[in-house]
Amino acid sequence: MASQNWKGGIFLFTDKRSRRLVLAAHCLLNQNAISDGTADYPGTHEEVARLLLEEGVGILQLPCPELCCLGLDRGDPLGASRPVTVENTRIRREMERPEAAARLDALVEQVLLQAREYHRHGFSILGIVGVNRSPCCGVETTSENGRETAGRGIFLQRLLDALAAEGLYLPAVGVKFGPQAAERVAELLRGRTPLEPDV
Numbered sequence: 001m002a003s004q005n006w007k008g009g010i011f012l013f014t015d016k017r018s019r020r021l022v023l024a025a026h027c028l029l030n031q032n033a034i035s036d037g038t039a040d041y042p043g044t045h046e047e048v049a050r051l052l053l054e055e056g057v058g059i060l061q062l063p064c065p066e067l068c069c070l071g072l073d074r075g076d077p078l079g080a081s082r083p084v085t086v087e088n089t090r091i092r093r094e095m096e097r098p099e100a101a102a103r104l105d106a107l108v109e110q111v112l113l114q115a116r117e118y119h120r121h122g123f124s125i126l127g128i129v130g131v132n133r134s135p136c137c138g139v140e141t142t143s144e145n146g147r148e149t150a151g152r153g154i155f156l157q158r159l160l161d162a163l164a165a166e167g168l169y170l171p172a173v174g175v176k177f178g179p180q181a182a183e184r185v186a187e188l189l190r191g192r193t194p195l196e197p198d199v
């Protein structure tokens with residue numbers, strides 16, 4: 001069978017790129033985007049970023065849905081005065097409103113377009129790294145009814161569904177602060193993360 005990257009008599013993408021990548025929640029690389037009071041690092045999630053750098057894995061940085069749909073203060077400058085899961089539950093409700101939901105669809109479409117291209121050219125999309133407890137990007141846990149509960153964030157679920165609709169079934173892991181996050185991402189890179197996490 002002809003290579004997906006054999007086009008018009010030339011091979012494409014034979015330079016130094018690894019052709020391996022993950023889709024990562026925006027705030028793992030840019031903590032400035034996270035909701036007020038919840039940043040754990042000055043700039044990036046250091047353990048996860050270091051691992052991906054060492055492994056030569058490219059990072060497709062997902063958009064921050066809360067920043068794009070609600071703004072940096074999530075529409076309430078008093079957000080940080082509430083317990084995190086209470087504020088996250090409020091954010092979840094805001095993200096379900098029609099205007100935010102429409103923006104969310106547009107964000108998912110932007111990611112799909114990129115993932116489709118990588119897939120079409122035979123690159124390995126190793127999976128998605130989300131952020132547990134997040135109302136938008138949680139993988140194994142999210143926030144609902146003022147508590148951290150099992151389940152996925154709104155954006156993550158929509159993205160996984162949209163990818164699956166195109167035949168792209170990606171494993172996903174959710175991380176939090178700390179070095180154990182890198183262990184979870186390492187499992188993802190080794191292909192040891194099940195397609196259906198136990199949510």
Ligand code: SF4
Nearest residue numbers: 026027034064134137
């Ligand atoms: S978890 Fe998702 S929504 Fe929350 S700050 Fe990170 S990228 Fe934005």
